Amino acid sequence: GVFAHLEMLEMRAHKAAVKREEMERQEEKLARLKARVEELRLQRDELRAKVDLQEKGQLGKEGVVSDPAQPSAQAVLEWKIKSLKAMLQIFYLTGISSKLTKRGVCFSISTAYEGTYLDSYHLDLLTQPEVRILRHSVPIFIPLEQIAKKYLQTDIRRFMSVLSDHLNAYVGRRYQADQLQEHFSAQIEGALQRNSLCNLLVFNYNVSSQSKTFLFNARLLYGDPCSILPTEVVISCTPDAPAALAETAGVHSDLFRRVALHKAFRSVCSAEESVA
Protein backbone atom coordinates (compact mmCIF):
# COMPACT_ATOMS: atom_id res chain seq x y z
CA GLY A 1 0.00 0.00 0.00
CA VAL A 2 1.03 3.59 0.58
CA PHE A 3 3.10 2.89 3.65
CA ALA A 4 5.07 0.20 1.89
CA HIS A 5 5.76 2.57 -0.93
CA LEU A 6 6.79 5.32 1.49
CA GLU A 7 9.12 2.93 3.25
CA MET A 8 10.72 1.98 -0.01
CA LEU A 9 11.28 5.60 -0.93
CA GLU A 10 12.75 6.27 2.52
CA MET A 11 15.17 3.41 2.10
CA ARG A 12 16.22 4.58 -1.32
CA ALA A 13 16.85 8.10 -0.01
CA HIS A 14 18.84 6.72 2.87
CA LYS A 15 21.00 4.63 0.60
CA ALA A 16 21.67 7.56 -1.64
CA ALA A 17 22.61 9.74 1.30
CA VAL A 18 25.01 7.09 2.56
CA LYS A 19 26.59 6.80 -0.84
CA ARG A 20 27.01 10.55 -1.08
CA GLU A 21 28.64 10.66 2.35
CA GLU A 22 30.97 7.90 1.34
CA MET A 23 32.02 9.73 -1.77
CA GLU A 24 32.55 12.96 0.15
CA ARG A 25 34.73 11.16 2.61
CA GLN A 26 36.78 9.62 -0.17
CA GLU A 27 37.31 12.97 -1.76
CA GLU A 28 38.44 14.46 1.56
CA LYS A 29 40.88 11.65 2.03
CA LEU A 30 42.22 12.09 -1.47
CA ALA A 31 42.69 15.79 -0.94
CA ARG A 32 44.54 15.16 2.32
CA LEU A 33 46.86 12.64 0.77
CA LYS A 34 47.60 14.95 -2.10
CA ALA A 35 48.50 17.68 0.35
CA ARG A 36 50.78 15.24 2.20
CA VAL A 37 52.48 14.29 -1.00
CA GLU A 38 53.17 17.92 -1.66
CA GLU A 39 54.60 18.33 1.82
CA LEU A 40 56.93 15.37 1.40
CA ARG A 41 58.01 16.55 -2.01
CA LEU A 42 58.96 19.88 -0.50
CA GLN A 43 60.96 18.17 2.26
CA ARG A 44 62.73 16.00 -0.23
CA ASP A 45 63.70 19.00 -2.28
CA GLU A 46 65.05 20.75 0.78
CA LEU A 47 67.17 17.78 1.77
CA ARG A 48 68.44 17.38 -1.75
CA ALA A 49 69.48 20.98 -1.73
CA LYS A 50 71.30 20.51 1.56
CA VAL A 51 73.16 17.47 0.25
CA ASP A 52 74.17 19.40 -2.81
CA LEU A 53 75.45 22.24 -0.69
CA GLN A 54 77.42 19.82 1.48
CA GLU A 55 78.96 18.15 -1.49
CA LYS A 56 80.00 21.49 -2.80
CA GLY A 57 81.78 22.05 0.50
CA GLN A 58 79.62 24.82 1.87
CA LEU A 59 78.18 24.48 5.35
CA GLY A 60 74.62 25.58 5.73
CA LYS A 61 73.52 27.50 8.79
CA GLU A 62 70.69 25.30 9.64
CA GLY A 63 70.64 21.60 9.95
CA VAL A 64 73.00 19.16 11.62
CA VAL A 65 76.11 18.75 9.57
CA SER A 66 78.75 16.46 11.03
CA ASP A 67 82.37 17.06 10.15
CA PRO A 68 83.60 14.03 8.22
CA ALA A 69 87.01 14.38 9.93
CA GLN A 70 85.41 13.87 13.39
CA PRO A 71 84.79 10.25 14.38
CA SER A 72 81.24 9.20 14.92
CA ALA A 73 79.84 8.70 18.39
CA GLN A 74 79.90 4.97 17.80
CA ALA A 75 83.61 4.96 17.04
CA VAL A 76 84.39 7.05 20.14
CA LEU A 77 82.47 4.62 22.33
CA GLU A 78 84.27 1.65 20.86
CA TRP A 79 87.64 3.29 21.45
CA LYS A 80 86.71 4.03 25.07
CA ILE A 81 85.68 0.44 25.69
CA LYS A 82 88.88 -0.84 24.13
CA SER A 83 91.14 1.38 26.25
CA LEU A 84 89.18 0.45 29.39
CA LYS A 85 89.61 -3.23 28.67
CA ALA A 86 93.33 -2.64 28.18
CA MET A 87 93.43 -0.84 31.54
CA LEU A 88 91.69 -3.75 33.24
CA GLN A 89 94.14 -6.13 31.64
CA ILE A 90 97.05 -4.09 33.00
CA PHE A 91 95.53 -4.18 36.49
CA TYR A 92 95.13 -7.91 36.22
CA LEU A 93 98.71 -8.35 35.06
CA THR A 94 100.31 -6.18 37.77
CA GLY A 95 98.26 -8.00 40.36
CA ILE A 96 97.12 -5.09 42.52
CA SER A 97 94.09 -3.05 41.58
CA SER A 98 91.72 -0.86 43.50
CA LYS A 99 88.35 0.76 43.21
CA LEU A 100 86.88 3.67 45.10
CA THR A 101 83.88 2.74 47.19
CA LYS A 102 81.32 4.85 49.04
CA ARG A 103 83.32 4.82 52.24
CA GLY A 104 86.85 4.18 51.05
CA VAL A 105 88.72 1.87 48.75
CA CYS A 106 88.50 -1.77 47.77
CA PHE A 107 91.82 -3.42 46.89
CA SER A 108 92.17 -6.63 44.95
CA ILE A 109 95.31 -8.72 44.85
CA SER A 110 95.52 -11.22 42.02
CA THR A 111 98.22 -13.76 42.65
CA ALA A 112 100.18 -15.72 40.14
CA TYR A 113 103.08 -18.12 39.99
CA GLU A 114 105.23 -18.31 36.89
CA GLY A 115 102.55 -17.43 34.43
CA THR A 116 99.69 -19.29 36.06
CA TYR A 117 97.02 -17.07 37.58
CA LEU A 118 95.97 -18.28 40.98
CA ASP A 119 93.58 -16.93 43.59
CA SER A 120 92.39 -13.35 44.02
CA TYR A 121 92.05 -11.77 47.43
CA HIS A 122 90.18 -8.61 48.33
CA LEU A 123 90.24 -5.97 51.07
CA ASP A 124 87.57 -3.40 51.77
CA LEU A 125 89.22 -0.40 53.42
CA LEU A 126 87.62 2.56 55.17
CA THR A 127 89.47 5.84 54.82
CA GLN A 128 87.62 8.00 57.35
CA PRO A 129 88.51 8.87 60.10
CA GLU A 130 91.59 6.71 59.69
CA VAL A 131 92.50 3.86 57.39
CA ARG A 132 90.91 0.64 58.66
CA ILE A 133 90.13 -2.74 57.20
CA LEU A 134 86.36 -3.21 57.08
CA ARG A 135 86.36 -6.74 55.70
CA HIS A 136 88.59 -8.98 53.62
CA SER A 137 89.00 -12.39 52.07
CA VAL A 138 92.62 -12.95 53.02
CA PRO A 139 93.23 -16.45 54.47
CA ILE A 140 93.39 -16.50 58.23
CA PHE A 141 96.93 -17.88 58.41
CA ILE A 142 98.44 -14.90 56.59
CA PRO A 143 99.62 -12.44 59.30
CA LEU A 144 97.38 -9.65 58.03
CA GLU A 145 96.99 -7.90 61.39
CA GLN A 146 100.73 -7.72 61.91
CA ILE A 147 101.35 -6.29 58.47
CA ALA A 148 98.49 -3.82 58.93
CA LYS A 149 99.80 -2.71 62.29
CA LYS A 150 103.18 -1.97 60.75
CA TYR A 151 102.25 -0.24 57.51
CA LEU A 152 98.56 0.44 57.03
CA GLN A 153 98.43 3.82 58.73
CA THR A 154 101.73 5.16 57.47
CA ASP A 155 102.34 3.76 54.02
CA ILE A 156 99.48 2.09 52.18
CA ARG A 157 101.60 1.25 49.17
CA ARG A 158 104.09 -0.59 51.32
CA PHE A 159 101.26 -2.38 53.09
CA MET A 160 99.81 -3.62 49.78
CA SER A 161 103.25 -4.57 48.51
CA VAL A 162 104.16 -6.58 51.61
CA LEU A 163 100.75 -8.25 51.73
CA SER A 164 101.00 -9.08 48.04
CA ASP A 165 104.43 -10.63 48.64
CA HIS A 166 103.07 -12.81 51.42
CA LEU A 167 100.09 -13.92 49.36
CA ASN A 168 102.05 -14.59 46.19
CA ALA A 169 104.65 -16.57 48.12
CA TYR A 170 101.95 -18.60 49.85
CA VAL A 171 100.16 -19.49 46.61
CA GLY A 172 103.52 -20.21 44.97
CA ARG A 173 104.48 -22.67 47.69
CA ARG A 174 101.05 -24.21 47.61
CA TYR A 175 101.25 -24.57 43.83
CA GLN A 176 104.61 -26.33 44.07
CA ALA A 177 103.28 -28.77 46.68
CA ASP A 178 100.15 -29.42 44.62
CA GLN A 179 102.24 -30.05 41.50
CA LEU A 180 104.42 -32.46 43.42
CA GLN A 181 101.41 -34.39 44.65
CA GLU A 182 99.76 -34.41 41.26
CA HIS A 183 102.63 -35.36 38.97
CA PHE A 184 104.96 -37.37 41.16
CA SER A 185 102.59 -39.46 43.25
CA ALA A 186 104.31 -42.60 41.99
CA GLN A 187 107.69 -41.66 43.45
CA ILE A 188 106.32 -40.39 46.75
CA GLU A 189 105.74 -42.93 49.48
CA GLY A 190 102.81 -42.20 51.71
CA ALA A 191 101.24 -38.79 52.14
CA LEU A 192 102.87 -35.42 51.64
CA GLN A 193 102.76 -33.74 55.02
CA ARG A 194 102.16 -30.01 54.88
CA ASN A 195 100.64 -27.22 56.95
CA SER A 196 98.23 -24.39 56.18
CA LEU A 197 100.90 -21.91 55.12
CA CYS A 198 102.73 -24.60 53.15
CA ASN A 199 105.95 -23.57 54.85
CA LEU A 200 106.83 -26.99 56.17
CA LEU A 201 106.80 -29.97 53.84
CA VAL A 202 107.77 -33.48 54.82
CA PHE A 203 107.66 -36.44 52.48
CA ASN A 204 109.35 -39.72 51.65
CA TYR A 205 110.45 -40.60 48.15
CA ASN A 206 112.09 -43.52 46.39
CA VAL A 207 115.64 -43.41 45.12
CA SER A 208 117.04 -46.36 43.23
CA SER A 209 120.67 -47.34 43.21
CA GLN A 210 122.11 -50.49 41.68
CA SER A 211 118.64 -51.91 41.01
CA LYS A 212 117.55 -51.48 44.62
CA THR A 213 115.21 -48.78 45.88
CA PHE A 214 115.88 -46.83 49.04
CA LEU A 215 113.62 -44.48 50.91
CA PHE A 216 114.71 -40.88 51.33
CA ASN A 217 113.03 -38.53 53.77
CA ALA A 218 112.85 -34.88 52.76
CA ARG A 219 112.04 -32.05 55.13
CA LEU A 220 111.71 -28.58 53.63
CA LEU A 221 111.35 -25.57 55.88
CA TYR A 222 110.39 -22.22 54.36
CA GLY A 223 111.56 -19.78 57.00
CA ASP A 224 110.89 -16.67 54.95
CA PRO A 225 107.14 -16.17 54.52
CA CYS A 226 107.72 -14.13 51.37
CA SER A 227 109.90 -16.68 49.65
CA ILE A 228 108.96 -19.59 47.43
CA LEU A 229 112.23 -21.38 48.13
CA PRO A 230 113.03 -23.21 51.35
CA THR A 231 115.53 -21.81 53.84
CA GLU A 232 116.37 -25.23 55.23
CA VAL A 233 116.40 -28.62 53.56
CA VAL A 234 117.19 -31.85 55.35
CA ILE A 235 117.38 -35.06 53.34
CA SER A 236 118.00 -38.24 55.23
CA CYS A 237 118.21 -41.81 54.10
CA THR A 238 117.59 -45.08 55.89
CA PRO A 239 120.55 -46.51 57.84
CA ASP A 240 120.91 -49.49 55.52
CA ALA A 241 121.55 -47.28 52.50
CA PRO A 242 125.00 -47.47 50.90
CA ALA A 243 127.44 -44.66 51.61
CA ALA A 244 127.33 -43.46 48.02
CA LEU A 245 123.73 -42.46 48.52
CA ALA A 246 124.74 -39.97 51.18
CA GLU A 247 126.35 -37.97 48.42
CA THR A 248 123.16 -38.18 46.38
CA ALA A 249 121.25 -36.89 49.38
CA GLY A 250 123.57 -33.93 49.54
CA VAL A 251 123.04 -33.22 45.83
CA HIS A 252 119.27 -33.41 46.25
CA SER A 253 119.36 -31.18 49.29
CA ASP A 254 121.26 -28.53 47.40
CA LEU A 255 118.90 -28.83 44.45
CA PHE A 256 115.76 -28.41 46.54
CA ARG A 257 117.22 -25.32 48.12
CA ARG A 258 117.93 -23.61 44.82
CA VAL A 259 115.16 -24.74 42.50
CA ALA A 260 111.38 -24.79 42.86
CA LEU A 261 110.21 -28.05 44.37
CA HIS A 262 108.33 -29.57 41.45
CA LYS A 263 111.07 -28.65 38.98
CA ALA A 264 113.77 -29.95 41.31
CA PHE A 265 111.86 -33.18 41.70
CA ARG A 266 111.50 -33.51 37.96
CA SER A 267 115.27 -33.35 37.50
CA VAL A 268 115.74 -35.80 40.38
CA CYS A 269 113.46 -38.28 38.63
CA SER A 270 115.02 -37.78 35.22
CA ALA A 271 118.47 -38.24 36.77
CA GLU A 272 117.16 -41.52 38.15
CA GLU A 273 116.03 -42.64 34.73
CA SER A 274 119.38 -41.83 33.14
CA VAL A 275 121.20 -43.78 35.83
CA ALA A 276 118.95 -46.83 35.74
Next chain:
Amino acid sequence: MDVAVGEYIRRTVLKIPRDEIRTVLQKWGFLSEAQLQSVNFHQVKENTAREVVQLCEENSADIKQAAVLDIIYNHIYAEKRMWSVYQMNRTGEATEIFYLTDFKKKIKRRLRSALKNVTVTFREYEHNAIWIRIAWGTPYTKPNQYKTSYVVYHSQTPYVFISASVYKSNLPLLCQALVVASNYHDIREMELRSHSLNSLKDIVFKRYSQNFQTYCPRPLQDRNVEPESADLRIIQENRSEKERIQRVNREVFGDGPQPKIEFAQYKLETMFRSDPKMDVLDKKEPFRCLIKFSSPHLLEALKSLAPAGMADAPLSPLLTCIPQKARNYFRIREKKGLLPGSFVSP
Protein backbone atom coordinates in the same frame (compact mmCIF):
# COMPACT_ATOMS: atom_id res chain seq x y z
CA MET B 1 90.24 -58.58 72.43
CA ASP B 2 88.58 -56.74 75.26
CA VAL B 3 84.83 -57.37 75.43
CA ALA B 4 84.22 -53.65 75.95
CA VAL B 5 86.19 -52.86 72.79
CA GLY B 6 84.16 -55.35 70.81
CA GLU B 7 80.93 -53.90 72.14
CA TYR B 8 82.10 -50.38 71.29
CA ILE B 9 82.93 -51.39 67.72
CA ARG B 10 79.58 -53.14 67.40
CA ARG B 11 77.69 -50.05 68.53
CA THR B 12 79.70 -47.79 66.23
CA VAL B 13 78.95 -49.99 63.23
CA LEU B 14 75.25 -49.98 64.13
CA LYS B 15 75.21 -46.18 63.90
CA ILE B 16 76.29 -46.27 60.27
CA PRO B 17 73.57 -46.53 57.60
CA ARG B 18 73.59 -50.03 56.18
CA ASP B 19 74.66 -49.07 52.66
CA GLU B 20 77.64 -47.10 53.94
CA ILE B 21 79.12 -49.68 56.30
CA ARG B 22 81.44 -51.21 53.73
CA THR B 23 82.85 -47.79 52.65
CA VAL B 24 83.49 -46.72 56.22
CA LEU B 25 85.22 -49.98 57.06
CA GLN B 26 87.40 -49.63 53.97
CA LYS B 27 88.41 -46.14 55.07
CA TRP B 28 89.27 -47.59 58.45
CA GLY B 29 91.62 -50.06 56.81
CA PHE B 30 91.84 -52.33 59.84
CA LEU B 31 90.13 -55.28 58.18
CA SER B 32 91.73 -56.69 55.06
CA GLU B 33 89.96 -56.65 51.71
CA ALA B 34 89.55 -60.43 51.92
CA GLN B 35 87.91 -60.11 55.31
CA LEU B 36 85.55 -57.43 54.02
CA GLN B 37 84.60 -59.68 51.12
CA SER B 38 83.52 -62.34 53.56
CA VAL B 39 80.97 -60.12 55.26
CA ASN B 40 77.41 -60.03 54.02
CA PHE B 41 76.47 -56.35 54.02
CA HIS B 42 72.96 -56.90 52.75
CA GLN B 43 71.60 -58.56 55.83
CA VAL B 44 70.08 -57.01 58.90
CA LYS B 45 72.53 -54.54 60.47
CA GLU B 46 72.69 -56.39 63.76
CA ASN B 47 74.05 -59.46 62.01
CA THR B 48 76.53 -57.47 59.93
CA ALA B 49 77.81 -55.76 63.07
CA ARG B 50 78.27 -59.09 64.78
CA GLU B 51 80.26 -60.44 61.84
CA VAL B 52 82.48 -57.35 61.83
CA VAL B 53 83.18 -57.70 65.54
CA GLN B 54 84.08 -61.35 64.96
CA LEU B 55 86.65 -60.29 62.35
CA CYS B 56 88.03 -57.59 64.66
CA GLU B 57 88.44 -60.30 67.31
CA GLU B 58 90.51 -62.30 64.83
CA ASN B 59 92.72 -59.25 64.23
CA SER B 60 92.93 -58.49 67.97
CA ALA B 61 91.59 -55.00 67.78
CA ASP B 62 92.31 -52.75 70.74
CA ILE B 63 90.82 -49.48 71.90
CA LYS B 64 93.19 -47.45 69.73
CA GLN B 65 91.82 -48.91 66.50
CA ALA B 66 88.28 -48.66 67.76
CA ALA B 67 88.87 -44.99 68.49
CA VAL B 68 90.08 -44.46 64.91
CA LEU B 69 86.88 -46.02 63.59
CA ASP B 70 84.91 -43.65 65.78
CA ILE B 71 86.81 -40.60 64.46
CA ILE B 72 86.16 -41.73 60.89
CA TYR B 73 82.47 -42.09 61.63
CA ASN B 74 82.27 -38.64 63.20
CA HIS B 75 84.21 -37.08 60.36
CA ILE B 76 81.75 -38.43 57.80
CA TYR B 77 78.66 -37.69 59.88
CA ALA B 78 79.91 -34.48 61.48
CA GLU B 79 76.54 -32.79 61.05
CA LYS B 80 75.07 -35.02 63.72
CA ARG B 81 76.97 -33.08 66.33
CA MET B 82 76.75 -29.48 67.43
CA TRP B 83 80.00 -27.61 66.90
CA SER B 84 81.20 -24.47 68.68
CA VAL B 85 84.02 -22.22 67.59
CA TYR B 86 86.79 -21.02 69.88
CA GLN B 87 89.26 -18.30 69.06
CA MET B 88 92.81 -18.21 70.35
CA ASN B 89 94.86 -15.06 70.82
CA ARG B 90 98.49 -14.38 71.08
CA THR B 91 100.60 -11.30 71.45
CA GLY B 92 103.70 -10.71 69.44
CA GLU B 93 104.98 -12.03 66.16
CA ALA B 94 103.60 -15.29 64.93
CA THR B 95 106.27 -16.65 62.69
CA GLU B 96 106.71 -20.03 64.24
CA ILE B 97 106.56 -23.08 62.08
CA PHE B 98 103.90 -25.54 63.08
CA TYR B 99 105.26 -28.96 63.93
CA LEU B 100 102.57 -31.61 63.92
CA THR B 101 104.40 -34.17 66.05
CA ASP B 102 105.17 -31.57 68.69
CA PHE B 103 101.57 -30.48 68.73
CA LYS B 104 100.31 -33.99 69.24
CA LYS B 105 102.85 -34.73 71.94
CA LYS B 106 102.01 -31.58 73.87
CA ILE B 107 98.28 -32.23 73.79
CA LYS B 108 98.70 -35.79 75.00
CA ARG B 109 101.11 -34.77 77.72
CA ARG B 110 98.88 -31.96 79.00
CA LEU B 111 95.78 -34.06 79.13
CA ARG B 112 97.46 -37.09 80.62
CA SER B 113 99.25 -35.11 83.32
CA ALA B 114 95.97 -33.68 84.55
CA LEU B 115 93.78 -36.75 84.08
CA LYS B 116 95.58 -40.03 84.06
CA ASN B 117 92.71 -41.83 82.37
CA VAL B 118 92.06 -40.34 78.98
CA THR B 119 92.12 -41.76 75.46
CA VAL B 120 93.51 -39.34 72.91
CA THR B 121 93.42 -40.15 69.20
CA PHE B 122 94.58 -38.02 66.28
CA ARG B 123 93.78 -38.20 62.60
CA GLU B 124 94.81 -35.83 59.82
CA TYR B 125 92.53 -34.90 56.98
CA GLU B 126 92.94 -32.78 53.89
CA HIS B 127 93.39 -29.00 54.03
CA ASN B 128 95.56 -29.43 57.12
CA ALA B 129 92.65 -30.41 59.36
CA ILE B 130 93.69 -32.23 62.51
CA TRP B 131 90.94 -34.20 64.23
CA ILE B 132 91.37 -35.03 67.91
CA ARG B 133 89.15 -37.47 69.75
CA ILE B 134 89.23 -37.47 73.55
CA ALA B 135 87.46 -40.03 75.69
CA TRP B 136 87.30 -38.76 79.25
CA GLY B 137 87.88 -40.72 82.42
CA THR B 138 88.60 -39.66 85.98
CA PRO B 139 91.61 -40.30 88.18
CA TYR B 140 89.76 -43.36 89.45
CA THR B 141 87.84 -44.70 86.46
CA LYS B 142 88.80 -45.79 82.99
CA PRO B 143 87.97 -43.51 80.07
CA ASN B 144 84.34 -43.68 79.09
CA GLN B 145 84.42 -44.26 75.32
CA TYR B 146 80.84 -43.14 74.99
CA LYS B 147 81.50 -39.70 76.49
CA THR B 148 83.81 -38.18 73.92
CA SER B 149 84.79 -34.71 72.78
CA TYR B 150 86.01 -33.92 69.29
CA VAL B 151 88.32 -31.12 68.31
CA VAL B 152 89.12 -29.97 64.81
CA TYR B 153 92.11 -27.68 64.34
CA HIS B 154 93.71 -26.27 61.22
CA SER B 155 97.36 -25.55 61.77
CA GLN B 156 98.50 -21.94 61.86
CA THR B 157 94.99 -20.62 62.37
CA PRO B 158 93.60 -19.17 65.61
CA TYR B 159 90.35 -21.10 65.44
CA VAL B 160 89.42 -24.39 67.06
CA PHE B 161 86.17 -26.25 66.47
CA ILE B 162 84.97 -28.24 69.45
CA SER B 163 82.07 -30.62 69.85
CA ALA B 164 81.94 -31.11 73.55
CA SER B 165 80.52 -34.05 75.36
CA VAL B 166 78.34 -34.13 78.40
CA TYR B 167 81.35 -33.63 80.66
CA LYS B 168 81.50 -29.85 80.26
CA SER B 169 83.80 -29.65 83.27
CA ASN B 170 86.65 -30.98 81.17
CA LEU B 171 86.40 -28.13 78.71
CA PRO B 172 88.81 -25.77 80.53
CA LEU B 173 91.44 -28.49 80.61
CA LEU B 174 90.99 -29.17 76.91
CA CYS B 175 91.20 -25.47 76.06
CA GLN B 176 94.35 -25.07 78.07
CA ALA B 177 95.98 -28.02 76.34
CA LEU B 178 95.11 -26.58 72.94
CA VAL B 179 96.47 -23.14 73.77
CA VAL B 180 99.77 -24.52 75.02
CA ALA B 181 100.22 -26.97 72.17
CA SER B 182 99.54 -24.41 69.44
CA ASN B 183 101.66 -21.63 70.96
CA TYR B 184 98.91 -19.18 71.80
CA HIS B 185 98.20 -17.28 75.01
CA ASP B 186 94.52 -17.58 75.61
CA ILE B 187 91.31 -18.90 74.17
CA ARG B 188 87.69 -17.76 74.28
CA GLU B 189 84.46 -19.20 73.04
CA MET B 190 82.87 -17.39 70.13
CA GLU B 191 79.16 -16.85 69.85
CA LEU B 192 78.99 -19.11 66.84
CA ARG B 193 77.44 -22.57 66.80
CA SER B 194 76.08 -24.86 64.14
CA HIS B 195 75.67 -28.49 63.12
CA SER B 196 77.49 -27.83 59.87
CA LEU B 197 81.22 -27.91 60.63
CA ASN B 198 82.13 -26.92 57.09
CA SER B 199 79.91 -23.87 57.23
CA LEU B 200 81.53 -22.75 60.47
CA LYS B 201 84.90 -23.11 58.75
CA ASP B 202 83.59 -21.14 55.77
CA ILE B 203 82.53 -18.31 58.05
CA VAL B 204 85.68 -17.92 60.12
CA PHE B 205 88.10 -18.68 57.30
CA LYS B 206 86.15 -16.29 55.10
CA ARG B 207 85.67 -18.90 52.42
CA TYR B 208 82.11 -17.87 51.66
CA SER B 209 81.52 -15.54 48.76
CA GLN B 210 81.58 -11.92 49.77
CA ASN B 211 80.67 -9.32 47.22
CA PHE B 212 83.65 -7.04 46.77
CA GLN B 213 83.58 -4.17 44.35
CA THR B 214 86.41 -4.90 42.02
CA TYR B 215 87.61 -4.28 38.53
CA CYS B 216 88.62 -7.90 38.25
CA PRO B 217 87.04 -9.26 35.12
CA ARG B 218 84.71 -11.74 36.77
CA PRO B 219 82.78 -13.97 34.44
CA LEU B 220 79.21 -12.72 34.39
CA GLN B 221 77.08 -15.34 36.02
CA ASP B 222 73.72 -16.11 34.57
CA ARG B 223 71.42 -13.94 36.55
CA ASN B 224 68.17 -15.45 37.68
CA VAL B 225 66.14 -13.30 35.36
CA GLU B 226 62.91 -14.82 34.23
CA PRO B 227 63.11 -15.43 30.51
CA GLU B 228 61.22 -12.88 28.49
CA SER B 229 57.85 -14.44 28.11
CA ALA B 230 57.04 -15.04 24.52
CA ASP B 231 53.68 -13.44 25.04
CA LEU B 232 54.19 -9.72 24.73
CA ARG B 233 50.84 -9.04 26.30
CA ILE B 234 52.26 -9.88 29.75
CA ILE B 235 53.87 -6.79 31.28
CA GLN B 236 55.94 -6.74 34.47
CA GLU B 237 54.51 -3.81 36.35
CA ASN B 238 57.14 -3.55 39.08
CA ARG B 239 60.15 -4.80 37.15
CA SER B 240 62.39 -1.98 38.38
CA GLU B 241 61.52 -2.72 41.99
CA LYS B 242 62.24 -6.41 41.48
CA GLU B 243 65.60 -5.59 39.95
CA ARG B 244 66.42 -3.26 42.82
CA ILE B 245 65.64 -6.02 45.31
CA GLN B 246 67.85 -8.47 43.39
CA ARG B 247 70.69 -5.97 43.28
CA VAL B 248 70.49 -5.10 46.97
CA ASN B 249 70.21 -8.77 47.90
CA ARG B 250 73.26 -9.58 45.86
CA GLU B 251 75.30 -6.79 47.44
CA VAL B 252 74.46 -8.05 50.88
CA PHE B 253 74.61 -11.80 50.42
CA GLY B 254 77.03 -12.23 47.56
CA ASP B 255 76.61 -14.58 44.66
CA GLY B 256 77.57 -17.94 46.05
CA PRO B 257 75.91 -20.37 48.44
CA GLN B 258 75.51 -19.22 52.02
CA PRO B 259 77.13 -20.97 54.98
CA LYS B 260 74.70 -23.31 56.64
CA ILE B 261 73.58 -22.39 60.12
CA GLU B 262 70.40 -23.53 61.74
CA PHE B 263 69.50 -20.69 64.04
CA ALA B 264 70.21 -17.16 65.17
CA GLN B 265 69.38 -16.02 68.65
CA TYR B 266 68.84 -12.44 69.81
CA LYS B 267 68.61 -11.67 73.48
CA LEU B 268 66.93 -8.32 74.01
CA GLU B 269 67.68 -6.26 77.06
CA THR B 270 66.03 -3.11 75.88
CA MET B 271 63.37 -0.93 77.35
CA PHE B 272 59.84 -1.49 76.26
CA ARG B 273 58.75 1.46 74.21
CA SER B 274 55.10 2.22 74.35
CA ASP B 275 52.81 5.20 74.16
CA PRO B 276 53.65 7.25 77.28
CA LYS B 277 49.96 7.53 78.01
CA MET B 278 49.54 3.77 78.08
CA ASP B 279 52.36 3.20 80.56
CA VAL B 280 52.27 -0.54 80.29
CA LEU B 281 55.15 -1.19 82.64
CA ASP B 282 55.28 0.84 85.83
CA LYS B 283 58.82 -0.19 86.56
CA LYS B 284 61.30 1.18 84.05
CA GLU B 285 63.42 -1.86 83.63
CA PRO B 286 64.56 -3.66 80.51
CA PHE B 287 62.02 -5.87 78.83
CA ARG B 288 63.70 -9.22 78.60
CA CYS B 289 62.95 -11.09 75.48
CA LEU B 290 64.59 -13.86 73.50
CA ILE B 291 64.07 -14.10 69.77
CA LYS B 292 65.19 -17.20 67.97
CA PHE B 293 65.13 -17.72 64.23
CA SER B 294 65.51 -21.33 63.18
CA SER B 295 65.58 -22.98 59.81
CA PRO B 296 67.24 -25.95 58.13
CA HIS B 297 69.32 -23.35 56.30
CA LEU B 298 68.83 -19.95 57.90
CA LEU B 299 70.99 -17.75 55.67
CA GLU B 300 69.52 -19.05 52.42
CA ALA B 301 66.07 -18.50 53.89
CA LEU B 302 66.95 -14.90 54.76
CA LYS B 303 68.40 -14.40 51.30
CA SER B 304 65.12 -15.46 49.70
CA LEU B 305 62.87 -13.32 51.91
CA ALA B 306 63.09 -10.10 49.91
CA PRO B 307 62.75 -11.67 46.43
CA ALA B 308 59.76 -13.63 47.69
CA GLY B 309 58.15 -10.39 48.77
CA MET B 310 58.01 -11.31 52.45
CA ALA B 311 60.35 -8.61 53.67
CA ASP B 312 61.69 -5.29 52.53
CA ALA B 313 65.11 -5.10 51.00
CA PRO B 314 67.63 -4.39 52.44
CA LEU B 315 67.10 -6.64 55.43
CA SER B 316 68.02 -5.54 58.90
CA PRO B 317 71.79 -5.56 59.39
CA LEU B 318 71.23 -7.58 62.55
CA LEU B 319 70.30 -10.49 60.32
CA THR B 320 72.74 -9.94 57.49
CA CYS B 321 75.84 -9.40 59.60
CA ILE B 322 75.93 -13.02 60.77
CA PRO B 323 78.70 -14.32 58.48
CA GLN B 324 80.74 -11.15 58.65
CA LYS B 325 80.63 -10.84 62.42
CA ALA B 326 81.03 -14.64 62.69
CA ARG B 327 78.35 -14.98 65.31
CA ASN B 328 74.77 -16.18 65.59
CA TYR B 329 74.15 -15.31 69.24
CA PHE B 330 73.53 -11.63 69.90
CA ARG B 331 72.77 -9.52 72.91
CA ILE B 332 71.07 -6.25 72.23
CA ARG B 333 71.27 -3.61 74.89
CA GLU B 334 70.12 -0.05 75.16
CA LYS B 335 72.36 2.49 73.55
CA LYS B 336 73.64 4.66 76.33
CA GLY B 337 73.29 8.30 75.36
CA LEU B 338 70.85 10.79 74.03
CA LEU B 339 70.09 9.03 70.80
CA PRO B 340 67.34 6.45 70.92
CA GLY B 341 67.94 3.01 69.57
CA SER B 342 69.90 -0.02 70.55
CA PHE B 343 73.24 -1.42 69.69
CA VAL B 344 74.68 -4.87 69.43
CA SER B 345 77.12 -5.71 72.13
CA PRO B 346 80.11 -7.93 71.59
